[in-house]
Amino acid sequence: MSRDSRLAWINGLLLPLLNILTAFAATAVLFLLINVDPIEAAKTLLYGAFGYSEGVGYTFYYTTNFIFTGLAVAIAFHAGLFNIGGEGQAYIGGLGAGLVVFMLFPGLSPWLMIPASILGAMVFGGAWAMAPGYLQAYRGSHIVITTIMFNFLAATLMVYLMVKVLREPGQMTPQTVLFPENAWLPFVHDVLAKFGIEVERSPLNMSILLALVMSVVVWFFLWQTRWGYAIRATGRNASAAVYAGISQKRTIVIAMCISGALAGLVGINELLGYHHRIIMNFHVGYGFGGIAVALMGRNHPFGIVIAALLFGTLYQGGAELAFEWSNISRDIVVVMQGLVILFCGALEYMYKPWLVRWLAPVQEVRS
Amino acid sequence: MNEVTTLSDMWLTLLLTLDATVRLSTPLILAAMAGLFSERSGVVDIGLEGKMLAACFASATIAHFTGSPWLALGGAILASLSLSIIHGFATITHKGDQIVSGVALNILVSGLTIILGLTWFRQGGQTPALTGDGRIMSIDLPGAELLNSIPFLGPLYKELISGHNILVYVAFALVPLVWWVLYRTRFGLRLRAVGENPNAVDTAGISVVSLRYRAVMIGGVLCGIAGTYIAIAHNAQFTRDMTAGAGYIALAALIFGKWRPLTVFMACLLFGFLQAFSMRIEGVDLPVVGAIPVQVIEAVPYLLTVILLAGFIGKAIAPKAIGKPYVKER
Numbered sequence: 242m243s244r245d246s247r248l249a250w251i252n253g254l255l256l257p258l259l260n261i262l263t264a265f266a267a268t269a270v271l272f273l274l275i276n277v278d279p280i281e282a283a284k285t286l287l288y289g290a291f292g293y294s295e296g297v298g299y300t301f302y303y304t305t306n307f308i309f310t311g312l313a314v315a316i317a318f319h320a321g322l323f324n325i326g327g328e329g330q331a332y333i334g335g336l337g338a339g340l341v342v343f344m345l346f347p348g349l350s351p352w353l354m355i356p357a358s359i360l361g362a363m364v365f366g367g368a369w370a371m372a373p374g375y376l377q378a379y380r381g382s383h384i385v386i387t388t389i390m391f392n393f394l395a396a397t398l399m400v401y402l403m404v405k406v407l408r409e410p411g412q413m414t415p416q417t418v419l420f421p422e423n424a425w426l427p428f429v430h431d432v433l434a435k436f437g438i439e440v441e442r443s444p445l446n447m448s449i450l451l452a453l454v455m456s457v458v459v460w461f462f463l464w465q466t467r468w469g470y471a472i473r474a475t476g477r478n479a480s481a482a483v484y485a486g487i488s489q490k491r492t493i494v495i496a497m498c499i500s501g502a503l504a505g506l507v508g509i510n511e512l513l514g515y516h517h518r519i520i521m522n523f524h525v526g527y528g529f530g531g532i533a534v535a536l537m538g539r540n541h542p543f544g545i546v547i548a549a550l551l552f553g554t555l556y557q558g559g560a561e562l563a564f565e566w567s568n569i570s571r572d573i574v575v576v577m578q579g580l581v582i583l584f585c586g587a588l589e590y591m592y593k594p595w596l597v598r599w600l601a602p603v604q605e606v607r608s
Numbered sequence: 609m610n611e612v613t614t615l616s617d618m619w620l621t622l623l624l625t626l627d628a629t630v631r632l633s634t635p636l637i638l639a640a641m642a643g644l645f646s647e648r649s650g651v652v653d654i655g656l657e658g659k660m661l662a663a664c665f666a667s668a669t670i671a672h673f674t675g676s677p678w679l680a681l682g683g684a685i686l687a688s689l690s691l692s693i694i695h696g697f698a699t700i701t702h703k704g705d706q707i708v709s710g711v712a713l714n715i716l717v718s719g720l721t722i723i724l725g726l727t728w729f730r731q732g733g734q735t736p737a738l739t740g741d742g743r744i745m746s747i748d749l750p751g752a753e754l755l756n757s758i759p760f761l762g763p764l765y766k767e768l769i770s771g772h773n774i775l776v777y778v779a780f781a782l783v784p785l786v787w788w789v790l791y792r793t794r795f796g797l798r799l800r801a802v803g804e805n806p807n808a809v810d811t812a813g814i815s816v817v818s819l820r821y822r823a824v825m826i827g828g829v830l831c832g833i834a835g836t837y838i839a840i841a842h843n844a845q846f847t848r849d850m851t852a853g854a855g856y857i858a859l860a861a862l863i864f865g866k867w868r869p870l871t872v873f874m875a876c877l878l879f880g881f882l883q884a885f886s887m888r889i890e891g892v893d894l895p896v897v898g899a900i901p902v903q904v905i906e907a908v909p910y911l912l913t914v915i916l917l918a919g920f921i922g923k924a925i926a927p928k929a930i931g932k933p934y935v936k937e938r
Contacts (some may be wrong), residue, residue: 273719275727323707382917383926385654385707386863387854390910398908401903529715536708568727572719579716587698587709 247601251593255600257539258587259592266582271576277566285335289561290554296445296561298429304553305445305510306331310531311538312459312546315505318540319463320496321476326373326388327504327528329395330366334505335512336399337365339407339417339519345565347421354424359451359509366505367498369395374497384497392528403521417519426514446514448506455503456542461543462499470494504528526575533578536586552578619760620669623767625884630768630776631842633880635660635767635834635851637779639727639858640865640872641786642830646692648790648867649823650803650929654710655695656831657855658717659688660909663835665721668846669728670733677840681743684839685832691717693821700820703933718849725846735846744841746773775837782830787869803927814936831855860913864906879909 242250266381272279290300310327317324324330341361345354373387403415429445463469474482475492483489511523534552538544552574584591639656646653663684671680691713698704698712722733729735749770756762790796798819802809806816838854839846859880864879865872886905893899914923 271723275723323705325707325711376918380918380920382914382919386859386917387655387914390860390914393853393856393910394907394914397907401901405901419645510646529711532708532711533715558621567730568723569724570726570733572722572733575715575719576723577719579719582708582712582715583694583698587704587706587712588702588706591702606656 275597311534335508370501
């Protein structure tokens with residue numbers, strides 16, 4: 242094997258694999274530190290996630306959210322942008338989904354109602370990301386700081402709206418009235434029941450199909466369309482892209498809009514799919530989780546679906562762990578997300594010098 | 609007579625709001641100064657929040673077990689310092705993305721504190737409430753009661769200047785100190801230079817790596833103090849995500865103050881005042897405008913930062929080499 246192809250193997254496969262293993266090993270060490278046998282924990286976790294059909298339903302339900310936010314972060318990454326605002330975009334996306342439902346005529350056919358609401362989520366989420374994108378492109382403000390600020394702005398805006406404006410009259414909890422039933426996305430257990438397959442009830446709904454479709458769409462968009470090319474070119478080398486006739490500013494705004502629109506779809510899975518009303522904080526953790534998913538999935542839709550499934554598994558299995566061990570909660574998944582982001586992101590090249598020296602040493606040229 | 613009473617009442621209300629401002633700005637000042645060192649050296653520090661949260665947990669835990677707030681302070685500084693060393697290891701040694709590293713640490717800490725808290729205390733992730741000894745108590749400056757009878761100035765001294773804990777005074781004393789270190793010492797000059805033009809610093813034979821590590825570690829120490837203040841001085845226990853975004857507000861203040869100690873300090877005071885003000889006017893009908901929703905005022909720091917960054921009011925010019933790992937030329 243030539244040195245170049247060895248290097249490609251190191252960068253493409255060995256390095257990501259080692260990084261993920263390091264993150265897992267660090268988690269295992271943590272388990273030992275808190276007196277939990279990691280093997281037992283892994284068994285319990287897998288049982289919780291896949292051992293019974295309700296658990297499987299929850300696993301895929303969480304996976305759906307992680308696919309949306311993972312794709313959102315990845316699109317921005319491809320444009321060389323770090324969209325840390327998935328939390329806010331998901332939250333505002335949910336607001337958009339709900340507002341569309343409330344504005345439309347309640348007896349409208351679900352075939353019109355649901356797509357309109359999905360569009361509402363994408364437009365609101367996209368708009369919430371467009372503002373930081375615009376400010377980065379045209380005013381030079383740093384996208385990371387602006388999206389962080391927009392997360393907080395989204396949170397305060399939602400508190401205000403939910404408490405003062407949208408709250409169901411006479412209720413203490415800040416939540417809206419129920420959506421009319423024709424805005425509900427069908428549950429997977431109901432759909433399967435029509436085909437005579439009985440599974441336990443779970444929040445898993447048809448949004449998962451939307452998530453898979455979006456993964457394909459994002460793949461097609463990034464690698465088969467002109468805009469996708471513009472995004473990838475800008476992310477790789479913005480000044481070279483300019484010479485190819487690509488406007489960096491426009492590309493940044495477009496990438497952020499799409500990123501936000503994808504993050505906004507979390508609102509569809511959560512609100513149209515399960516809660517059937519706007520509630521507070523349905524989005525918490527998915528925006529940040531998307532960063533881990535995108536890094537682990539190497540910003541490729543296929544990798545993202547796999548990584549999202551892993552985090553969905555951890556999320557649901559983590560709940561099962563909490564039943565068995567009183568000192569574990571779902572926060573263990575948050576720890577893992579942090580470790581994945583640290584080792585697959587920030588410390589991505591930690592092993593590289595060592596691997597290169599071992600597997601692909603520079604041949605000394607002797608004259 | 610009556611008029612005098614209302615006047616001194618208003619004065620007292622103002623003083624109490626300012627007093628709350630001082631208490632709420634303290635962690636912001638400490639964290640913003642931490643970020644200032646790190647970012648002036650060219651290393652972005654999104655991880656202020658995580659370092660403070662780790663320090664909160666460490667200090668509350670150690671204070672619970674030992675009853676000594678000073679051991680707690682030491683432990684909190686160590687916890688925060690070790691996180692800043694990880695940040696340095698990832699971004700300075702391995703040239704990883706500084707923002708990704710900071711985000712990783714923030715997320716890691718927000719989960720880890722809960723898991724460790726559950727393991728050690730089984731109270732849903734909290735630490736047990738501290739009683740008297742474990743906390744850092746406020747100090748009454750000499751003569752506070754005695755001078756209180758002097759109109760206006762007496763209450764000013766008693767309510768605003770006296771009666772805070774030592775960390776508050778440390779935070780306020782820190783500002784001129786940071787200014788002095790940054791602008792009047794050789795270390796400060798080199799620190800600013802390495803954030804603007806690391807190549808030049810390297811050419812002069814000064815190690816970029818060691819300078820940046822030192823800057824990041826100073827930030828770790830200051831975040832440790834900030835977290836201790838939040839957990840065992842301002843509060844009396846650790847609770848889930850108790851920093852509640854203070855790290856990000858400090859970051860906003862750092863940008864709003866354009867990375868300069870005195871203006872950053874003013875920004876921290878402003879943001880602290882906004883928090884104190886929103887607490888005070890909650891549910892109160894104000895003349896002319898009526899009741900302002902608390903959220904509107906809470907949103908102001910974020911909005912101001914966005915507007916400033918967009919260059920609509922002045923311009924925030926970051927250190928030139930910020931966010932870029934330094935790669936030595938061969």
